[in-house]
Amino acid sequence: PGLWLEGTLRLGGLWWLLKVGGLLGQVGALLPPLCLETPLFLSPRALVPGLLSAPLVGVAAAPWSGRLVGYGAAWLSWAMWALLSSPEAREGEQGQEKNTDLMWRLLRLSWPDLPYLVAAFFFLVVAVLGETVIPYYSGRVIDILRGDFNPDAFATAIFFMCLFSIGSSLCAGCRGSCFTFIMSRTNVRVREQLFSSLLRQDLGFFQETKTGELNSRLSSDTKLMSCWLPLNANVLLRSLVKVVGLYGFMLSLSPRLALLSLLKVPLAITAEKVYNVRHQAVLREIQNAVAKAGQVVQEAVGGLQTVRSFGAEEHEVCLYKKAVERCRQLRWQRDLERALYLLFQRMLHLGMHVLMLNCGRQQIQAGDLTQGGLLSFLLYQEDLGHYVQILVYMCGDMLSNIGAAEKVFQYLERKPNLHPPGTLAPPTLQGLVEFQDVSFAYPNCPDQSVLKVPERGHKEGMWTHGSQAARPLRS
Template sequence: MGPAAAGRPPPGGARVRGGGASAEACRARCRELPTPGHASPVTSAVLESGLALLAPPAASGETFIPYYTGRIIDILGSRYDPDAFATVISLMCLVSFSSSLAAGCRGGLFMFVHSRLNLRLRRLLFSSLVHQDLAFFQQVKTGDLTSRLSKDTALMSRLVPANANIFLRSLVKVLGLYSFMLGLSWRLTLLTLLESPLTMAAQKVYDARYQAVLKAIQDSLAYSGEVAREAVASVETVRSFGTEEEEAQRYKAALAHTRHLKDRRDLERALYLLFRRLLQLATQVLMLYCGHQQIQAGLMTKGGLVSFLLYQGEVGQYVQTLVYIYGDLLSNVGAAEKVFEYLDRVPAVSTDGTRAPATLQGHVAFRDVSFTYPSRPDLPVLQGVSFELQPGAVTALVGLNGSGKSTCVALLERFFEPQAGEVLLDGEPLRTYDHRYLHRQVALVGQEPTLFSGSVWENITYGLEGCSKEQVMAAAQAAHAAKFIATLDQGLETEVGEKGGQLSVGQKQRIAIARALIRQPSVLILDEATSALDVESEAAVRAAVLSGGARTVLVIAHHMATVEGADHIVVLEGGAVAEQGTHAELMARRGPYYSLVQRQLAE
């Protein structure tokens, strides 16, 4: 990679994360922001005006066709008038052309609006999801989220413009058709109204059942997606236990359940359409009988009856369409409910702090902190925990599995809020700090770091802009990653693959450490961050971390060599601080820490 690449932002800004957007802000953006493609409000107004202006001519023009058809029958059935015939034919052609042109333009505009709406809806939903608290992602399955983001948003964005298009056209058509029908025969028009209540009653029953089954289908699709995702993501475990057939059968069962629900949906729809068709036929027979009586009485012409029957067939269809659209919106509310639920959800951990001091000492204090996970409210994880991390010092947090070490890290990173007590940074609660500022000053490297598909450069500079090549290489050198990066085919430009799959675990850990160090954080958290490194690399990384000057370092490690070199050691036991002090002091007390050391030596 050459100097020209220095300081570049990640492609498309995809690696830069903003902070603090609430669900209310997402809803506001949905109402106020222009659609994707950087369209201005003027453009949106033009689109909406165009759709409104094109609807009447597109629909009303078609209502003249049956009327002129009846006029032609009357002209041909009486003494033939060539001039009148030519006039009617010319008017029919003009009306048909104008109506078709307006309908085509309106349909094109709606398709354009649909594509824009789909993009905006997905963008807003994704923005809302990434700003949720960690507890949300622990309670909701990934397959459910991806299903809402891909399938449900597509369904919503398709239904809204399509139904709006059909509703406007149908409404104008119904008004126009009833106007012509009243002009031809008000008696027959009243008779046609008998069909509407029966149609609406049947539609209401059908909609209630359809809504329930469609919601079940949405949940079933999300479950089958989750089954497939888990199997693919854990393919090594599946292969090691030889459970390929079991996973295939589990996915087959999920698909079979979805197919059963879809078959039920299709059967109920077929029965509903059959009833509606029989009702239409019965109404048409009644219209023919009553129309014949009116012709015999001289109240209307044969051409008028033909026109009325054409109108009656169309108006019934459009009235049913209006009712169906309402039912269709209700029946698909299952997809919309989840999307809007996620858009409206306010994160339990707010990110609206504003503190961003120019300098930060990095003094961290846990003050009587108690915490339980939202998914397990009856199981306390931390109880009255109090300890401090001093600037320029390395503090080790030790304890058995389940003692609360990772929970302390999660609270320091503000993944959760404690139910009692506070976590302070330089004497101020963490919630008062600006979201991006806090996470630039408090950097975390976990045991299993996550890398994103992209280059080594993009992963080291993740979330940052304007980084120079010198800064990137300095961070890589400090993380003992520069040597192996130099051996890669394209150096910093080498693609790491999905989740860093092209790199070893140790290489991913070193990239993650470099990603943390390039931020020059005031507080650095290493949660088993060097567990996959060899002795030489671990010693080099430890030396780089310890030479951080005034930086506050919190270390969680099982290697006693790392713990022994810490300036201060905090021992957790059962979610509480059992003891704390230096290695020598704790060994001399022969308490919980001494037992941990002896146990590791015995192993």
């Protein structure tokens, strides 16, 4: 605790001094590893009994040499990060900011459903807490059966297991019903607003925009928009509450094992991030290779007479063979990277499992943990890794899948180029309209005039009677 307090105070003081002096800049990303590298290094050593008192190895045997090694590694990491920051990465950050803005606009659009969201969140928390408590009572049952059998304690544990199971199931059903109801309300509201906005547009807008695109926005895009908040909020909040609840129970069972289990999280997240980047790149290459193979077939079959006239059948076969072979190599690379990623995940999971069992055995022998408590902890650890992966996936996926709402918001916020016609209807109207140098062309063909009045002008009389509406006259 003293090392963490010292590092936190050093971090806060340096941050404040650099910010006041206007020198923070990119160095701010370097301050946390420089100030917290010593407690970060020594905290995992404290998890293994007897290792904290062991001397540091190699160059880090002396305190100052160890700090210099840590500072040098931090500086090298910062330099590599600055060099690898490409313009594409900055463009990706701009795209993320744009998606974040769309996300907040969608949240504001769902503001009328706030009471139902609160109710859904309440049922979600109760359901998740009920699911989280069940493994704890499973461990209690193991401890009761292992020691002196107590019928009352056994019946109490079974009763609470059944109670929390039934209660969490009912709350999960209510949670799903609330989110489904919110989805239907949002869908109706978005469709109504979009249809009303489209009807207020000028006729030139419908000349530029295809009817099929408008139908797609009204049917598919509005459905995706209405599903975005309920589905993502359901999965994201459920995973977040589950992670917090699971880790709280793990800390109550064994703080040392709980801290030890955190070693897997950064490794798993880093591996998934690296794999996702590589996987997306390989998928794009596969799509390009498949398109190229299809292009070879289309050109050869479409120009078959030309191919035969030059006797180039074998050449076209070689081109197609190369394209297909390229597709096969890319698919093999995709499968190999997938296999290596899964192998790393399995080995990491197995290594952490062995480490947890070893540390748990030591705590059981020391009397700090029971066998049932260790079983409950292992069950919690299995669920924790799963929900952490869901959180990492959802945080990126919910921003990347929000692009369908961009075009709908453009239509909702579009202002017509012409003012809407008036609605006045006088009893009688009589006048003379004079046209001078009037021309008209459709927006999709601005160079082709469909109406043109000579410069000398043209006069027409107009009149209305009864309920016919008088339109504003424009020259």
